[in-house]
Amino acid sequence: AQSVTQPDIHITVSEGASLELRCNYSYGATPYLFWYVQSPGQGLQLLLKYFSGDTLVQGIKGFEAEFKRSQSSFNLRKPSVHWSDAAEYFCAVHGSSNTGKLIFGQGTTLQVKP
Amino acid sequence: DSGVTQTPKHLITATGQRVTLRCSPRSGDLSVYWYQQSLDQGLQFLIQYYNGEERAKGNILERFSAQQFPDLHSELNLSSLELGDSALYFCASSVEVDSPLHFGNGTRLTVT
Numbered sequence A: 001a002q003s004v005t006q007p008d009i010h011i012t013v014s015e016g017a018s019l020e021l022r023c024n025y026s027y028g029a030t031p032y033l034f035w036y037v038q039s040p041g042q043g044l045q046l047l048l049k050y051f052s053g054d055t056l057v058q059g060i061k062g063f064e065a066e067f068k069r070s071q072s073s074f075n076l077r078k079p080s081v082h083w084s085d086a087a088e089y090f091c092a093v094h095g096s097s098n099t100g101k102l103i104f105g106q107g108t109t110l111q112v113k114p
Numbered sequence B: 001d002s003g004v005t006q007t008p009k010h011l012i013t014a015t016g017q018r019v020t021l022r023c024s025p026r027s028g029d030l031s032v033y034w035y036q037q038s039l040d041q042g043l044q045f046l047i048q049y050y051n052g053e054e055r056a057k058g059n060i061l062e063r064f065s066a067q068q069f070p071d072l073h074s075e076l077n078l079s080s081l082e083l084g085d086s087a088l089y090f091c092a093s094s095v096e097v098d099s100p101l102h103f104g105n106g107t108r109l110t111v112t
Helices: none
Strands: A003-005 A010-014 A019-021 A024-026 A033-038 A044-050 A056-058 A064-068 A073-078 A087-094 A102-104 A108-113 B005-007 B010-013 B019-024 B031-038 B042-050 B053-057 B064-068 B074-078 B087-094 B107-111
Touching: A003 A087, A003 A102, A010 A019, A019 A108, A024 A073, A033 A064, A033 A073, A044 A056, A044 A064, A044 A073, A073 A087, A102 B042, B005 B087, B010 B019, B019 B087, B019 B107, B031 B074, B042 B064, B042 B074, B074 B087
Parallel strands: A010 A108, B010 B107
Antiparallel strands: A003 A024, A019 A073, A033 A044, A033 A087, A056 A064, A064 A073, A087 A102, A087 A108, B005 B019, B019 B074, B031 B042, B031 B087, B042 B053, B064 B074, B087 B107
16 A cells, blocks of 8 residues: 655754755555645645656755655755744655545654754 | 635534535636544545545545535535544645645634
8 A cells, every 4th residue: 555654753953954854655656746844724735746757856945855766765855944944744645546645644843943 | 825715714513513614626626635634643535526526535434424516615524523533624626636736724623
């Protein structure tokens, strides 16, 4: 069955430092992969997606992610974190080719130190 | 603003009661999804509708039901509510089944 693992429940980085959030997936075929961000009291906002092609994808707010099939990973990165990036981040995989449902990881909470 | 509208924003009710959560998808989106978010279970897929028909079912309890109407809005009905049903319920929509999902801001349900 498809699944997503985000090994880090909570990460703290200093403002201006680089960030990498880890995501590992389990999926039989070529996956569709997504990163979403959830700010307190808000819904989930799509940061970026990977469907096919270039394995390095660019998203909004300066985020990027790299798909590595050999490692079953889709890690999210940002070169310089801003205080406003503090939020919860979710990695997701397309659950089925017949539906659009997403399978989400447990999420990683990012705290940014001034 | 994702364009997905959920009402109400908050709902407080007692055990045993029944509530209805409403979702209006983005204009043009045919697919509607319902998710439940709780601290212990994370984001759990409940059910999906595509153009009025049920397309996929997830971890949805028998006490819960949903439907999508001809104007494409959707309702999630939760009955015989238990304390454990307290959660944030999200609706999302997409144009097609292989398109990204766009989420509403959720309905926070508190069962007392």
